Each structure stands twice: as structure tokens, then as C-alpha cells.
Amino acid sequence: MMDIPEFYILGLPIETEIGECQFIKVKDYPDYFNDLQIISLSKDHLIYKYGQLNKNGKLDEFIAELNKLTLFEIATNLPELQQSYYRVLVKVFNTEEVLKHIHQDNFDNFRKLIMTMNCLKEEEINPNPEIQRALERSRRVKAQEKEKLTFADMCSSVVGFNGLTYQDINEFTIYQLYMTYYRIAHIKNYDTTTLFKTVSNDVKIDSWSKHINLFEEENHFIDYKKFKKQTGSVFEE
Numbered sequence: 033m034m035d036i037p038e039f040y041i042l043g044l045p046i047e048t049e050i051g052e053c054q055f056i057k058v059k060d061y062p063d064y065f066n067d068l069q070i071i072s073l074s075k076d077h078l079i080y081k082y083g084q085l086n087k088n089g090k091l092d093e094f095i096a097e098l099n100k101l102t103l104f105e106i107a108t109n110l111p112e113l114q115q116s117y118y119r120v121l122v123k124v125f126n127t128e129e130v131l132k133h134i135h136q137d138n139f140d141n142f143r144k145l146i147m148t149m150n151c152l153k154e155e156e157i158n159p160n161p162e163i164q165r166a167l168e169r170s171r172r173v174k175a176q177e178k179e180k181l182t183f184a185d186m187c188s189s190v191v192g193f194n195g196l197t198y199q200d201i202n203e204f205t206i207y208q209l210y211m212t213y214y215r216i217a218h219i220k221n222y223d224t225t226t227l228f229k230t231v232s233n234d235v236k237i238d239s240w241s242k243h244i245n246l247f248e249e250e251n252h253f254i255d256y257k258k259f260k261k262q263t264g265s266v267f268e269e
Contacts, residue, residue: 040149043205048145050133053124055149055205058187064123067116068150071143075103076157078113080164104139120146151210151246186213207246214244 033044045052056064073081079098082091098106107113121130124146134142147153158164186209187201193216201209222240 035145037148040207041211043208046145046149048142050130050138050142051125051127053142053145053149054126055207056124057202058204058206058209059202060123061183061206064120067120068146068152070113070116071120072147072152072154074154074157075101075106076159077155078103078106080157102136103143104136107139124149148247150206153247186210189213189216210246211244214246218242218244 033039033042033046035046035048040046040055043055045054056068075098079095082095082098085091086095101109107117118131121134121142122128156167158167187198190196190204190209190212191198191201194212204212218238219240222238225237
């Protein structure tokens with residue numbers, strides 16, 4: 033299948049110049065979960081993580097060297113990253129030969145393809161430490177406002193709504209699972225708003241078949257007064 037995101041829902045291998053790239057299925061997800069999380073880390077995110085560990089300045093020289101490198105150079109030189117990229121690339125291309133064809137010029141494209149096929153997003157990292165700390169505080173506050181959603185919740189929702197078995201879910205791709213779960217959410221929301229529409233004309237009804245953007249950017253900053261109220265900040269206005 034040609035690389036057209038519109039058809040990713042079919043779960044067919046994507047044709048690339050170095051061979052077919054396959055979707056990872058739910059049944060294989062536990063074996064590759066940690067590797068995929070590492071692949072989703074950008075260069076800025078990796079440097080930020082090492083910066084958090086650099087409490088006594090011992091990593092200053094190491095971090096300075098990382099800043100000079102591309103993500104490809106970092107991924108092929110740090111053993112932990114190298115192993116994760118190796119495992120995932122061999123899995124999705126079904127051959128070790130693929131490693132001979134991944135280089136500086138195409139690395140970013142194939143990384144992005146694998147991330148999209150497996151519903152991964154890069155976490156925004158701001159180079160300004162103060163802004164980054166504020167961003168993380170805001171994320172924590174927003175996370176407290178939302179209901180926790182786990183992988184098990186998604187699987188059980190798809191099973192419960194569609195009358196499928198967990199053996200059926202095992203054969204889904206990760207992309208299909210996410211898309212199906214959020215389609216169910218749209219349908220349930222449509223049913224609820226349609227019901228409320230009978231008693232109030234102020235209710236907006238979204239189509240149950242509206243487009244789903246799994247990679248929509250989320251604004252993690254919240255109003256300062258709301259943040260202060262929720263966190264009990266000691267700072268004066």
C-alpha cells in the first residue's frame with residue numbers, strides 16, 4: 033500500500049523505497065512498548081532528560097557533545113537507543129537488512145513514519161528551563177482534571193462496545209485500536225448530545241462520523257489564576 037495516511041486504518045503494510053513497513057499489532061505491543069517510547073523522544077527531549085539527571089554537573093561535557101549531534105547520530109551511538117531502534121526497525125520491516133538502508137538522510141522520515149503508524153507523538157520541550165518547568169506543571173494540573181485512560185481501558189471499551197473478543201483485539205494494529213476507540217467516543221457523545229438536544233436548543237451536536245485527528249496538538253498552558261487556585265501556589269500576584 034502507498035504511504036497515504038487515509039488508508040492506515042486498513043492495517044496493510046506501507047510501501048517504502050527500502051521495503052514494506054508493517055504495523056505493530058496489539059498482541060505485540062507489550063514487547064515493543066518501551067522501545068516505541070524511546071523512539072518517540074526527540075533530541076531536545078533526550079537532552080532535557082539528561083539535564084534532569086545532571087545534578088552535580090558531571091554530565092555537562094556529555095550534554096554539550098549531544099547538542100552537537102543529530103538525533104540519528106545520538107540514536108546510533110547510545111546503546112539503549114540503538115537497541116530500541118534496532119528492535120523496532122527489524123520488527124516493522126521484518127528483516128535485519130533494513131539497517132543497511134537507514135542513514136542520516138532518511139532517518140527522520142522513517143522515524144516519523146513509524147511514530148505515525150503507532151500513534152506516537154513527540155512531547156513538546158521548550159529550550160527555556162523556566163518555560164519548560166511551567167509547561168510540566170500545567171500538564172500535571174490538566175492531567176488531574178482528566179479521567180485516567182489506560183491501554184486496558186481502550187481495549188475493554190472496544191470489546192464491550194462491539195461485542196468482540198480480546199483475541200479479536202490482539203489482531204488489531206495499534207492504529208486501528210486508537211481510531212476505533214475514539215470513533216466509539218464520538219458515537220457515544222453524539223448519542224448523548226442528541227438526547228440533550230430534545231430539551232435544549234443550546235446543545236451543539238457533532239457528527240458521529242467527524243474526522244479524528246490522533247495527532248492534534250494540545251495546549252498545555254492554563255490560565256494563571258486557575259493554576260494558582262488548583263495548586264495552592266504561594267506566589268503573590
